[in-house]
Amino acid sequence: MNYVNVLANNNGQFSTFDNTLDPRQDQRPPSVSPAPSPYPAAQPYQVAPAQLQAITPTPPPAYSSPSPAPIPQQIPQFQVPQTSSRIMGQQDIMPVTTPQSHVSLQHPAPASLANESHQVQQSPSPAFAKSPLPTKRPSISAMNSPGISKRSPAIPPRPSPASSARASPAMTPKTRPFESATVLVHVAEECLSKAYSAVYSVAASPDEGRMREYQKLVSTGLACLNAAVQTNKLAPRQEAKARLRYASILYEETENLQEAETTLFQGIKLCEKHRYTDMKYCMQYAALKVLFQRNHKAAFIAIDKQIAECQTFKHYPWLYAFRLLKTTLQTYAGNAPDANHFDNLQMLGNFAYERGDNAIGVLASLLEGLAHLRVMKSDSVERVQTCLAQAAMYQLDPAVKVPQLDILTLLLDLACSMHQKNPDILVQKLSALESRLDETISSQDWTDDATEVCVPMKKQPSSSLIISEDTTAILRPGKDDEGTDLVVLSFLSKQELFALVHAFGGLANMYRPASREQVGKMKSLQRWAAGLETVQHVSTQHMLGNRALSTVSLHESIRQTKWRTEIFCYLQLLIGLYNATQSKWKLVDQSVSKLQKAATPAVNEIFTLFTLYLTGVYYQGTGEFETALTIYEDPRLQIPSGPDGPESRKPAELEVCILAAMSRLWILQDPGFQDEQTTSKLLESIQPLCTTHPDSEFRTAFSLVQVTTQPDLEMNIVKQNIQSALNGAQRTNNTHCLAIALTIMRCRLFENVVGEQALKSAKAASQQARRSGNLLWMSVADGMLANSYEVQGQLAEARAAQAAAQENASRAARAFE
Structure with missing residues (x-):
């Protein structure tokens, strides 16, 4: 039954009330059976008119054949009690009980007595009262007594149902008591269930109308729960559950933490009074979460006390829960x-x-x-x-x-x-x-x-x-x-976990051995695309409300939506960076646009930095160095230099700042943007972070940056850095870094050098660049190979290599369009 409708029907009355007994519906009095008599059933007795004479009765030994008793000539003034009507001309007269029989005579008074005095007097003795009485009063049987009516004595007649049908106890329906507190709890649950059924659609697209309807349902549910608790008519355990539910909704849906805390403390006292240990722990668990919102330190101190209490009472399951x-x-x-x-x-x-x-x-x-x-x-x-x-x-x-x-x-x-x-x-x-x-x-x-x-x-x-x-x-x-x-x-749900595994799997495929490198990279993009499809499928399901009946709050659904947005941004970042290594700048631009739309301030701040960095990579790759420098010099991408230094940033944020500084250093080596002072400061700031970084790829990248900056380093240091970069790239099977390292080695160590070693270096760089798939580095490596062939006097090979270099450069230029 919908309790909301019950409360609204018939101006507050139950719609199931039986009105068939209302006297306004039927004025005919129904037959009412007299109450059962404690005496044996009386035999029918009739008096003939001829027998109405004064007689002197003698007590028979047994009333087997009773003689009809005539009515005496002088009838005592007895009045029958009436319910709502009076005898015309008389006042209400209370019935008088004779001291002999102690029964109420119910014969109506004759009309001739209507004008007599209304004062109640002792009735004169009848004529048969002068008869000699026996020494022993015989027992009188109510069944055969001639002076007693066939009705049961000493029991007044019931009120007429015609005068008041509701006054009759036998006819009044006994209505079931109305438990308003229980109904309020059920109404609250219906409102909350209705609100939570659309919570994912509200979280995904916070439309103003949907949000207003959601908040209206939640506020109605809270009001009903509060009213139910304030009635003090709930059973103790039901009241404890209602208080816990009320406080949980306040914590999840509102900012009224003080009210939630007060409700929980009152509930804890109630549970201690009635020894509801399970509910007490639940309320303490919720109270700790509420306290954490106000004061982190106080919450951790309170948790330690709860853990010690569970240890003392050996309530180990709750010890696990609190830890x-x-x-x-x-x-x-x-x-x-x-x-x-x-x-x-x-x-x-x-x-x-x-x-x-x-x-x-x-x-x-x-x-x-x-x-x-x-x-x-x-x-x-x-x-x-x-x-x-x-x-x-x-x-x-x-x-x-x-x-x-x-x-x-x-x-x-x-x-x-x-x-x-x-x-x-x-x-x-x-x-x-x-x-x-x-x-x-x-x-x-x-x-x-x-x-x-x-x-x-x-x-x-x-x-x-x-x-x-x-x-x-x-x-x-x-x-x-x-x-x-x-x-x-x-x-995580199974589908969300599949999306996360696709992200990890795509990264793992990039480190496959060189013989399967190209296949592995193809699979990386496919995995990331599959992860995006899975995330979008889950989001679509939630938007359409195809999920089972939800019991999570709006805050929790927003958190889940935020996580899906973050995994979407992470996959877009991976796709954008991978396409940047392939010189597919149109696809990089698409990833940047999607990230800029998705990486709102509501999501994690790290994705704002990712978006900013990928934007700089796009402009750097397309040759717009000035715009790229402006982005890399953004304060959000700077390495902190305050009293806390780099430790004030989270590890992921600090790594993005280091990558931006490396890209900035390479742009500063261009003749149009050279700045040795800025270069020296950047190298000093990132050197201690890169040389001690636990990720070997950061150390490899820093070695490559260090050997390409101006002013030139000593040749021994250059060789050490090149050797370190080659070893790191080979160990991690990073074909992109390996191609860059071989190309830099050919440029710094074998420029205009005649010999087999120089030619081998140029060939290795060209071959590794083709494996990496980067068109720019392929063009650079083929150009160096053509130069090496020309120095060696192999002009035909030099022309072929130069043609390949120009072709790769043209392909890279078309990628900008």
């Missing part, structure tokens, strides 16, 4: 992982392994590995491998066979290998990840629209007190036969 919450809040704080972050994860993992909750321990190890990747120190890769080795020790445990944990392990392993830049290992890790993903396509444990992961843990004897159906958003009771409970965590 995982602490890790989440530390991540949302925006700071780089510190010692407290790693200590919390290590304590969580060690405690879980000790209790035999291996799945929780594996999760803690994986989260610690992800935190090490965010720090990116010199030993970060080794620490990640240690975490992976710890998790691999329990890979044969059936409890650890959770599809999401397997995928997370393989993804972390692949990311770690990408930092090591080992092509052969990368191919193996990528193949293992793809095989595991194929197995999850038909998995029943992980549906396509599932956005959570359930990690099993051992069931405690007291689990029923601390885990229930009301805690399923955090802790979920498992099956009794399995002996486990579940910790619930949010996770």
Whole structure:
């Protein structure tokens, strides 16, 4: 039944009320049966007119054949009680009970007595009262007594239903009590469900009309929940659930954190009073998230107190939940992982392994590995491998066979290998990840629209007190036969994870061996295109509302939409940079335009820097050096030089600034833009960052930049840098950097040199440039090869090489159009 309609029907009355008994509908009095008499049923008694004479009754021994008793000549003044009518000319007279029989006579008074005094007097004794009485009063049977009516004595007649149908107890319908508080809770849930059903479309395209309708539904739901709580008519547990729901909506949908905190504290007191331990922990969990919005430090202190309390009472499932919450809040704080972050994860993992909750321990190890990747120190890769080795020790445990944990392990392993830049290992890790993903396509444990992961843990004897159906958003009771409970965590959906794997796979394909390099690069673009298609498909589904009934708030749906926008920007950046290495500037321009539309201030700031950098690459590649310099000199792309220095920037932001500085250095080597002073300052600022950078490709790129700047370095330093760049490019199988390194080596070491070694160097540079696919470097390398042939006296080969160089230059020029 729609409770909103119930409240609106019949001016506040229930539409199901039965009006058939209303006296206004039918004035005919229905027959009413008298109440059952406690005496035996009386026999019908009739008095003949001839027998109405005074007699002197004698008490018979038994009333087997009673004689009809005549009415005495002088009738006592008794009045029958009436409900709503009076005898004409009389006032209301109370019935008088004779002291002998203690029964109320119900014979109506004769009309001749209408004009007598209305004062109640003692009735004169009738004629038969002078008869001699027996020494022992005989028992009187109500069934055979001649002076008693056949109606049941001492029971007054019921009021006439004709005068008041509602006054009759037998006819008044007993209406069910109206539980307004329960109805308000149901109305609130209907409003919230209606609002959440369209939450993804509102988040994707915040139309003003849709947003107003959404906010109206949410505010109505909040008002109903608040009214239900204020009635104080809910059962204690229902009130606790209503308070938790009300506070959660306030936290997620409004900025009224003070009201949410007050509601939660009142709910915690209610749970302590009635010993609802499970609901108490849920409210404390929500209160910590609310407190984190106001004061980070106070929230972490409160979390530590909750962890200590759970440790004291041995409520280990909630200890896991609060430690995982602490890790989440530390991540949302925006700071780089510190010692407290790693200590919390290590304590969580060690405690879980000790209790035999291996799945929780594996999760803690994986989260610690992800935190090490965010720090990116010199030993970060080794620490990640240690975490992976710890998790691999329990890979044969059936409890650890959770599809999401397997995928997370393989993804972390692949990311770690990408930092090591080992092509052969990368191919193996990528193949293992793809095989595991194929197995999850038909998995029943992980549906396509599932956005959570359930990690099993051992069931405690007291689990029923601390885990229930009301805690399923955090802790979920498992099956009794399995002996486990579940910790619930949010996770990517299967389609979103496929998009992320496509991004990683495209990067891994770029490091394939040289014999398969061209095929690998083709697959890189295909993977990134597939990732974009997957992201757009998920966004379209949410826009059309094809997803199952959603229970997430607008804030959560906006966060998910933001993540999909960020992965879209990242894929566009990869496609743009890859096309830049192929001199496909039209495609680069398209990627820049898409990034500029998608990288709004609402998304992560790093994508604004990515867009700015790719724009500079486009102008630099098309020869507009002045515009490119203006972009690279943007304050957002400058390396900080304050008291905190480069450490004030996040690792990804700092890397983009280093790349912009390198590109700026190469533009400053052009005769029209040479500036030795600026060049020296830039080299001094990026040298300590590049030489100690954990990524070998940054060290390789800096070596190439350093040997091409003016003023020239000493020849020994030039040779060392060229050798370092060649080794780094060969180790990572970076064909683009290898082609640049060979071309620079030919230019700096074998310019106008006659000999076989110089010719081999020029040939190697030309061949590697063709493998890279960059038209500009192909043109440069072929021109140097033609020069080497000409020095060697091989004019025919020189003309062929020069023609190839001109052809590549023409193709590169057409790419600008």
